[in-house]
Amino acid sequence: MDNHYFQSDPQLNSALKKVNQLINQRIKVNNQDLQVALKKMASKGGKYLRPAFCLTFAQFGSNNNWKSPQLIKIASSLEILHMATLIHDDVIDDSPERRGEESIQAAFGKDTAVYSGDLLFTVFFDLLVETMENSPYLATNAQAMRKILAGELGQMNQRYRQQSLLEYYRNINGKTATLFSLAAQEGAYFGGADSRTVHLAKHIGQNIGITFQILDDILDYKTDGGLNKPILEDLSTGVYSLPLLLVLKDYQEELMPYLAKKRTMTYKDTLKVQELVNRYGGVAKAHELAGKFTNKALQLIDELPINGTQKLLKRVTTQLLDRSM
Amino acid sequence: MDNHYFQSDPQLNSALKKVNQLINQRIKVNNQDLQVALKKMASKGGKYLRPAFCLTFAQFGSNNNWKSPQLIKIASSLEILHMATLIHDDVIDDSPERRGEESIQAAFGKDTAVYSGDLLFTVFFDLLVETMENSPYLATNAQAMRKILAGELGQMNQRYRQQSLLEYYRNINGKTATLFSLAAQEGAYFGGADSRTVHLAKHIGQNIGITFQILDDILDYKTDGGLNKPILEDLSTGVYSLPLLLVLKDYQEELMPYLAKKRTMTYKDTLKVQELVNRYGGVAKAHELAGKFTNKALQLIDELPINGTQKLLKRVTTQLLDRSM
Numbered sequence: 001m002d003n004h005y006f007q008s009d010p011q012l013n014s015a016l017k018k019v020n021q022l023i024n025q026r027i028k029v030n031n032q033d034l035q036v037a038l039k040k041m042a043s044k045g046g047k048y049l050r051p052a053f054c055l056t057f058a059q060f061g062s063n064n065n066w067k068s069p070q071l072i073k074i075a076s077s078l079e080i081l082h083m084a085t086l087i088h089d090d091v092i093d094d095s096p097e098r099r100g101e102e103s104i105q106a107a108f109g110k111d112t113a114v115y116s117g118d119l120l121f122t123v124f125f126d127l128l129v130e131t132m133e134n135s136p137y138l139a140t141n142a143q144a145m146r147k148i149l150a151g152e153l154g155q156m157n158q159r160y161r162q163q164s165l166l167e168y169y170r171n172i173n174g175k176t177a178t179l180f181s182l183a184a185q186e187g188a189y190f191g192g193a194d195s196r197t198v199h200l201a202k203h204i205g206q207n208i209g210i211t212f213q214i215l216d217d218i219l220d221y222k223t224d225g226g227l228n229k230p231i232l233e234d235l236s237t238g239v240y241s242l243p244l245l246l247v248l249k250d251y252q253e254e255l256m257p258y259l260a261k262k263r264t265m266t267y268k269d270t271l272k273v274q275e276l277v278n279r280y281g282g283v284a285k286a287h288e289l290a291g292k293f294t295n296k297a298l299q300l301i302d303e304l305p306i307n308g309t310q311k312l313l314k315r316v317t318t319q320l321l322d323r324s325m
Numbered sequence: 326m327d328n329h330y331f332q333s334d335p336q337l338n339s340a341l342k343k344v345n346q347l348i349n350q351r352i353k354v355n356n357q358d359l360q361v362a363l364k365k366m367a368s369k370g371g372k373y374l375r376p377a378f379c380l381t382f383a384q385f386g387s388n389n390n391w392k393s394p395q396l397i398k399i400a401s402s403l404e405i406l407h408m409a410t411l412i413h414d415d416v417i418d419d420s421p422e423r424r425g426e427e428s429i430q431a432a433f434g435k436d437t438a439v440y441s442g443d444l445l446f447t448v449f450f451d452l453l454v455e456t457m458e459n460s461p462y463l464a465t466n467a468q469a470m471r472k473i474l475a476g477e478l479g480q481m482n483q484r485y486r487q488q489s490l491l492e493y494y495r496n497i498n499g500k501t502a503t504l505f506s507l508a509a510q511e512g513a514y515f516g517g518a519d520s521r522t523v524h525l526a527k528h529i530g531q532n533i534g535i536t537f538q539i540l541d542d543i544l545d546y547k548t549d550g551g552l553n554k555p556i557l558e559d560l561s562t563g564v565y566s567l568p569l570l571l572v573l574k575d576y577q578e579e580l581m582p583y584l585a586k587k588r589t590m591t592y593k594d595t596l597k598v599q600e601l602v603n604r605y606g607g608v609a610k611a612h613e614l615a616g617k618f619t620n621k622a623l624q625l626i627d628e629l630p631i632n633g634t635q636k637l638l639k640r641v642t643t644q645l646l647d648r649s650m
Contacts, residue, residue, distance in 0.1 A: 030475060031482045088443060091416075092436040111417040114439055115478050118413060121446055122471040129464050139454045146447040150355060153440050157356045 009312055011066040012055060015075070018067075019051045022076045026123045034112055037104050041083065049320060050082055051075035053208075054183040056316060057201045058191025059309040065191045070131050074190055077127035077141075078183045084120035085148055085175075087113055092156070121145075137186060144182045151175030159238035160262045168245055169210070176216075177209030184208075200300055207297035211321050214290040217241035221274050221283050232270040238262065242289065243282035244273070251280050294321050334637055336391045337380060340400070343392075344376045347401045351448045359437055362429050366408065374645060375407055376400035378533075379508040381641060382526045383516025384634035390516045395456050399515055402452035402466075403508045409445035410473055410500075412438055417481075446470075462511060469507045476500030484563035485587045493570055494535070501541075502534030509533075525625055532622035536646050539615040542566035546599050546608050557595040563587065567614065568607035569598070576605050619646050 020043055027038045054075040058065040065071050090103040091113045105113035124145075132138045151174020158167060184205030188198040220234045221243045234241050240248070240259075248255055254276055258269045277283060297317060304310055345368055352363045379400040383390040390396050415428040416438045430438035449470075457463045476499020483492060509530030513523040545559045546568045559566050565573070565584075573580055579601055583594045602608060622642060629635055 030479050034478070088439050091439050110435060111481060112478075114413050114416050114442075115474055115481065117439075117443075118446070119471070119474050119478065121443070122467060122474060125450065125467045125470065126464075129467050133458065133463065138458065139451075142447060142450040142454050145450065146444070149440055149444050149447060153359070153437075153444070154355050156436060156440070 012052060012312070015055050015066045015072065016048050016051060018072045019048060019055075019076045019079065022072055023079060026076070026080070026126070027120065029116070029119060031112070034104075034108060034116060037107060038116060041087075041104065042079075048079060049212075050078040050179055050183040052316065053180060053205060054078055054187035056309060056313050057184045057187030057193070057205075059312075060188055060197050060201070060305055060307070061191030061193040068191075071187070071190055073127050073131045074186055075183075077124050077131070078179060078186075080120050080124045080127065081145065081148075082179060084117045084124060085152070087117040087120065089152070091117075092152075131190075135189075137189065140182065140185075144178050147174040147178045149174075151178070155239060158240070160259075161240070162248055163240060163245065165242075165245060168242060172210060172213040172217075173206070176213035177206045180209030180212065181205035197304060200304055204297050204300045204304075207293045207300065208317055208320070211290045211293040211297065214242055214286055214293070215321060218243055218283055218286050218290070221277050223274070223278075232267075232274055235270045235273060236265065236267070243277050243286040245282075246285045246289075247277055247280040247282040251276065254280075290321070337377060337637070340380050340391045340397065341373050341376060343397045344373060344380075344401045344404065347397055348404060351401070351405070351451070352445070354441070354444060356437070359429075359433060359441060362432060363441060366412075366429065367404075373404055375403040375504055375508040377641065378505060378530060379403055379512035381634060381638050382509045382512030382518070382530075384637075385513055385522050385526070385630055385632070386516030386518040393516075396512070396515055398452050398456045399511055400508075402449055402456070403504060403511075405445050405449045405452065406470065406473075407504060409442045409449060410477070412442040412445065414477070416442075417477075456515075460514075462514065465507065465510075469503050472499040472503045474499075476503070480564060483565070485584075486565070487573055488565060488570065490567075490570060493567060497535060497538040497542075498531070501538035502531045505534030505537065506530035522629060525629055529622050529625045529629075532618045532625065533642055533645070536615050536618040536622065539567055539611055539618070540646060543568055543608055543611050543615070546602050548599070548603075557592075557599055560595045560598060561590065561592070568602050568611040570607075571610045571614075572602060572605040572607040576601065579605075615646070 023042045024039055027035070027042060029035050029038065052075075055066065055071060058068070058071050087104055091105045091110050103113070104116055128138055128141050132141065151171045154167065154171040155175065158171070163171075181202050182205070184201040185198055188201035193201070217234065220232060220241060235244070244255075248259075255273060258265060258273050261269060294317075298314065301310060301314055301317065304313070348367045349364055352360070352367060354360050354363065377400075380391065380396060383393070383396050412429055416430045416435050428438070429441055453463055453466050457466065476496045479492065479496040480500065483496070488496075506527050507530070509526040510523055513526035518526070542559065545557060545566060560569070569580075573584075580598060583590060583598050586594060619642075623639065626635060626639055626642065629638070
């Protein structure tokens, strides 16, 4: 498993390998083709960012936590939930690709993709029951799952509409930031950190998550593609993300002729919109905003207890958020 | 809400109304059309069989349980899980109809249907967390959800294949009987029944569930349709159910010419298969088997503690399993 963000930390790498092993054990299905596909998806390309954050934050606790079976399970649960939502997202978007491979829905049909996602939800649930039964985090996880879905549904609701920045933030907060926030918070909590640290972790995770999504949205307007996603994917499915939203108000006249076509927008139209969004500074402004959230995260990280882990965390965060540059 | 199975029991009816109210409160989504659709699905046509079994079995416990908020929540969780799987099933089957209404996926697209099902899963989790945190039933529910999905995946795996009777039973045990078994078992347990009764409940529910599914499969071969399902739906999607499986071995030559066409089977072909299955006694044999499971259920019911509830339960069971006649 190639996870170059953390190559320099052998303990984290070793823990992530355990996460990978556990996930592979748990995603057993009575369907051979599907099992091969799920295993491929689990091990290739996914950077295990959420488990990594979870495990890293655990180091702010009182124990040496890299090997804790409970933490490995909790970290795995985050990745499992993430995989489940990805698989279902692909059904929605009709995505042919995910993580450089044919998506499960393209290879096996929507049928199998829907049920595979559902299966992963049960695995997620199993892991929660095994690790969090007598803690408030069972409810927190249930709530997180709901927020993620509400974020996705909210985004769907706003397709081909000029949503407000508030609605945009609300949706990305749900669909992306929630999981990073949960990862950090859970890691700190179950690692034995004090409540101030757990609280900080929650907000650090949230800020990182928001930045992560904004950078992902910016990628959609970059001319060099990358990261295994076809460019302009959001735009072509009616998802008006930050770079566009930031210039839409001031440049209604120039942009609306294309956007008003909605589903009949051609690829050429999307390229034109991409050009305009860049020209009008939408990408630059979005980068600026992403920078603000990054700085907020880094400030909060500075408030964490000082130990070797803080350096690792800063390094991880900076690398993750520079991914597009 | 029309639930004519239990019209004669005002306390059960009253409890089911509370279940309906709770479900309506919980299925809130930030999408108005969808909310209307979910509410419609929740209140119209669904007979609330699973909640009814749950609440009825609770009466074998030591308390007067018709009004217990905890039991209302548990009963609701069963119906919510059932709804979630129905919505996802419809995405798979491309069903235009469910419960006499346009299915969610036909009305709003696969997108919304996938996410709505996911949303209901989160509501299901929420209810479990609220009611079962310190009991073994959290794990039991997680396990039940997995069995249901494994049953569906198993059935998908066997499409257009001559599955064995064992595989058939395994799949219907997972996808249908599990939930009835869980409903009965949970009802008894949280109603405060003794462990012998809980154990009996589990097996009564399972037998009823198997019968229920067999009768549903038989309906597919009946010439009068009914129950809001287009006839021959299973066959046309490659699901070879009991009536067909029971005659397939002995009448390979006559049946395979049609079945071998698989996805290219015409409606006329399915009508022919239906005719042959009836002629060769597949429907009659299936009825016979259903009768065996029904009798088993009734025998076990006779072993329950004697009280007024036993009569209600027998009446409910007999009515439910006569639904096709």
